[in-house]
Amino acid sequence: MPRLLAFLLCLTLAGTAHASYITQKLNKPVPGGVAVIDLGPGAQAPNARFEGKPVLVVKEQDKWLAIVGVPLTQKPGPATLSLGTRTLGFTVGSKQYPEQHITLKNKRQVNPNPADLKRIDAELAEQVSAYRSFSPGLPSNLILDKPVNGPMSSRFGVRRFFNGEERNPHAGLDFAVPAGTPIKTPANGKVILVGNYFFNGNTVFVDHGQGFISMFCHMSKIDVKPGQTLSRGAVVGRVGSTGRATGPHMHWNVSLNDARVDPAIFIGAFQP
Known part of the structure; x- marks a missing residue:
């Protein structure tokens, strides 16, 4: 034996x-x-x-x-x-994601009115186009830096219920850090979209190359402009609670080939 x-x-x-x-x-x-x-x-x-x-x-x-x-x-x-x-x-393989129940005082952020829906549709089209960008350059690094230093407060993939109603799963990773905390790009990149959106609030998309894209939202302040080239560690904005947020936090999406994937994979924090 x-x-x-x-x-x-x-x-x-x-x-x-x-x-x-x-x-x-x-x-x-x-x-x-x-x-x-x-x-x-x-x-x-x-x-x-x-x-x-x-x-x-x-x-x-x-x-x-x-x-x-x-x-x-x-x-x-x-x-x-x-x-x-x-x-x-x-x-x-298979993976089970947990549930998260959130109470929002602003009922329009759960059930938007017709004017809100028109705005949301237009904003969604902009963001989908950004996620589908595919520039020829290779990413500077695949093992990423954390955009902020702080504890993770809400993981990727969580099934979310707002005021008891199920909505889209959580497409990013949240960090519990104070308002005003600088958010840094985890790899070299180019700013391809900046906006203030109904759900995401102040938002920045950074293209790292070949469909590898970071999105940061709910920011209190944006410190970059579309077309700007960024080096790894450059500040893109400041943590806030704009859009559909219950308090200040840093929300980070990572996308590959137009698929939102768990950012925890790239910082060595993935949970099977």
């Missing part, structure tokens, strides 16, 4: 050693997670697409890796990455 256990341990360690650094850090193939797919060696980056949308591809050592955002709506089971004339299959 001791020899068998030693043999199995060697196999486990060998498998871990062969997994790439990026795979070990980011591969969380669940709804709302990230699938890291080995595309093999090659002189040029393969053109990868998932559900018809372009995917971030990076090179690590001698092979290419697809960094695929898995939407929260993705059903567990087989999934397919398209590579032009060929496909690669991968498996999406």
Whole structure:
């Protein structure tokens, strides 16, 4: 029995050693997670697409890796990455997300009136367009810095109920920090959208490259302008409680191939 256990341990360690650094850090193939797919060696980056949308591809050592955002709506089971004339299959696991019940005094933030809905639709179109941006440059880093230093107060994917009515799941990660706290970009990027929105309040979108995008909202102040190029650690704005918020906090979305994914994956704080 001791020899068998030693043999199995060697196999486990060998498998871990062969997994790439990026795979070990980011591969969380669940709804709302990230699938890291080995595309093999090659002189040029393969053109990868998932559900018809372009995917971030990076090179690590001698092979290419697809960094695929898995939407929260993705059903567990087989999934397919398209590579032009060929496909690669991968498996999406399952994950259960908890519930969160929130009471709002402003009833319009639960059931907007017709004028609000018209505004919301126009704002949504702007933000969806930003999420679908796909610039050619590679991200400066995939392991991200936390935009603020503070405890996480609401995790990604939580099923949210406002005044007892279910709404969209929480698409980002919240940090409990005081109003006015500087929010810093976790990687190099370009500001592609700035606005004040019905639900999100003061909002900034930063494109890190190839569909890898950060969104920060509910800010008290915006310190950047559209088109501005940012270095890692640059201040994009200040923490606030604008839009649909019950108090000051920093809300951070991360998107890959137009899929909102758990930012905790990129800062080493993912919970299975």
